[in-house]
Amino acid sequence: MSNQSESPNPTSSSNKITLKTSDNEVFEVEEAVAMKFCTVKQYFDDENNNNVTSGTSTTLIPLPNVESHPLAILITYCKKHLEIKANNADNKKEMEIDMEHYEREFLKNVMPQELTELILAANYLNFKEALDFFCRAVASAIQNKSVEYVRKFFGLESDFKPGEEEKLREEFAWSFEGVDED
Amino acid sequence: MSESVECSELPEELLRPIGKGLDTRIDILRFRGVCKSWRSAISSSDFIPRFPLNFPNPFPPPRRRRRLGWLAISHDEADHLHQQTVCLLHETILYRLTPSASSDKGWLIKVEDCKMHLLDPHRERYESESDSPNILPNNFVLLDYDTVELTRAHTLEIQSLIPIGRVNKVVMFNDCHVFVVYGDGKLGHAKCGDESLTCLGEKGMEFDDVIVYEGQVYVVDRFGIGWWIKINDSTLDLVKFWNPCGSDSLKTQKHLVESDGTIYIVERYLDREWRGRPYFCVICSAKVVRMFSGYDTGLFDLEDGTASPLSAFLDILRFSSHPQLAQE
Numbered sequence: 001m002s003n004q005s006e007s008p009n010p011t012s013s014s015n016k017i018t019l020k021t022s023d024n025e026v027f028e029v030e031e032a033v034a035m036k037f038c039t040v041k042q043y044f045d046d047e048n049n050n051n052v053t054s055g056t057s058t059t060l061i062p063l064p065n066v067e068s069h070p071l072a073i074l075i076t077y078c079k080k081h082l083e084i085k086a087n088n089a090d091n092k093k094e095m096e097i098d099m100e101h102y103e104r105e106f107l108k109n110v111m112p113q114e115l116t117e118l119i120l121a122a123n124y125l126n127f128k129e130a131l132d133f134f135c136r137a138v139a140s141a142i143q144n145k146s147v148e149y150v151r152k153f154f155g156l157e158s159d160f161k162p163g164e165e166e167k168l169r170e171e172f173a174w175s176f177e178g179v180d181e182d
Numbered sequence: 183m184s185e186s187v188e189c190s191e192l193p194e195e196l197l198r199p200i201g202k203g204l205d206t207r208i209d210i211l212r213f214r215g216v217c218k219s220w221r222s223a224i225s226s227s228d229f230i231p232r233f234p235l236n237f238p239n240p241f242p243p244p245r246r247r248r249r250l251g252w253l254a255i256s257h258d259e260a261d262h263l264h265q266q267t268v269c270l271l272h273e274t275i276l277y278r279l280t281p282s283a284s285s286d287k288g289w290l291i292k293v294e295d296c297k298m299h300l301l302d303p304h305r306e307r308y309e310s311e312s313d314s315p316n317i318l319p320n321n322f323v324l325l326d327y328d329t330v331e332l333t334r335a336h337t338l339e340i341q342s343l344i345p346i347g348r349v350n351k352v353v354m355f356n357d358c359h360v361f362v363v364y365g366d367g368k369l370g371h372a373k374c375g376d377e378s379l380t381c382l383g384e385k386g387m388e389f390d391d392v393i394v395y396e397g398q399v400y401v402v403d404r405f406g407i408g409w410w411i412k413i414n415d416s417t418l419d420l421v422k423f424w425n426p427c428g429s430d431s432l433k434t435q436k437h438l439v440e441s442d443g444t445i446y447i448v449e450r451y452l453d454r455e456w457r458g459r460p461y462f463c464v465i466c467s468a469k470v471v472r473m474f475s476g477y478d479t480g481l482f483d484l485e486d487g488t489a490s491p492l493s494a495f496l497d498i499l500r501f502s503s504h505p506q507l508a509q510e
Binding site (some may be wrong): 033080091116118120131132135136138139140142143144146149150154156157158159160168 | 191192196199200201202203204212213216217344385415438
């Protein structure tokens with residue numbers, strides 16, 4: 001079982017939390033990272049309240065709605081997010097610039113098809129910053145693109161009846177024209 | 183009962199924030215055209231432009247600072263005043279109502295931003311006054327009329343504390359592109375969401391008029407050359423479509439006029455200093471040109487060269503109007 005988010009420093013004093021995805025991969029992440037996922041935080045808090053004897057947090061948190069692939073990406077994003085925040089604790093402007101730069105680079109390595117699963121995963125984990133970021137990324141990816149392109153982008157098929165589709169096109173003829181070629 | 187199949191993996195509550203990230207109405211419309219669940223996720227009424235729209239100041243502070251000595255204010259103060267400049271884009275649409283039952287008379291409806299005025303074309307006066315817009319006479323049933331959009335026009339209202347230049351003409355294209363002809367002949371362009379205007383055409387080009395005609399934008403310059411503005415994805419090109427034949431064309435001001443599906447370049451002879459003064463002209467038939475200049479309205483017969491007052495021609499007039507006329 002690969003553990004993509006293992007800390008390089010085994011003597012680190014920070015607590016580890018183990019997450020188990022729907023496809024049975026196990027991720028061990030630092031508490032600070034896991035706590036950005038509000039769903040995990042909630043589970044973790046509840047668990048700690050219930051379990052009085054747990055001095056060591058060896059809790060394994062199941063994530064039945066998240067697959068390993070988007071989770072690995074989200075953990076990477078989250079770590080960097082925390083790192084940038086820590087590096088620019090006293091300079092908000094600087095932080096935003098760094099973050100923007102990172103996000104731009106980040107998107108270069110994300111396939112458009114991955115965005116949907118990332119949004120769903122971020123939504124399930126209730127990781128707000130990532131959710132906002134991916135929604136913005138999708139919006140700018142479909143900006144000035146044809147309807148056909150957007151459908152292909154998301155692997156969608158039109159479910160309009162032929163008459164409805166025609167009416168739609170007539171009504172907004174120009175919104176189907178003059179778009180980026182892709 | 184309904185067999186609506188989710189075409190999208192993304193639930194509605196996640197489609198909404200994505201839609202909110204789109205800038206232009208066109209993108210919203212496209213978004214809504216993808217499939218049913220996308221269509222229901224965001225409503226177009228939230229995004230249809232609500233006039234008046236905020237528009238970038240067409241007269242931003244100059245980059246290279248000139249002396250403002252005559253204003254007796256510092257640059258900082260001038261910048262501050264510039265920031266307070268408010269610019270609003272208004273839209274006016276004129277509809278013609280033709281009665282389905284033959285005996286009733288026709289009407290014009292003018293929708294200014296969101297306010298509706300009923301006009302009697304034979305009197306050219308507002309039937310419903312501006313203090314009670316949107317209210318039609320009791321016996322007036324809109325369904326009894328065939329409605330045709332005659333024309334739409336856009337104007338800029340600029341509230342500025344410091345002197346600014348003049349704007350001669352504004353057109354909006356596809357709810358997205360706005361073209362502005364300045365008093366000095368420059369041609370500015372802004373897309374929805376832009377924070378400033380960019381100038382079109384090569385340096386030194388001066389334009390007299392711009393028009394939206396059959397889904398395209400055309401401009402005419404001071405030499406009478408007609409240009410088609412080719413709108414690409416990210417750039418705009420000026421493509422020449424008409425070369426003038428006259429020789430003293432610089433002495434006239436050019437107007438682009440659409441009438442009965444044809445576009446005309448109308449030349450007006452004038453003193454240079456009067457350039458830009460609102461003047462509108464509607465060609466009603468091959469014979470007659472209707473002119474507005476300031477407050478005067480008259481008809482000019484192209485065949486015998488005579489001008490007559492409007493009342494002599496009521497039977498042949500096809501009505502059109504221009505909102506700037508009302509502002510004069």
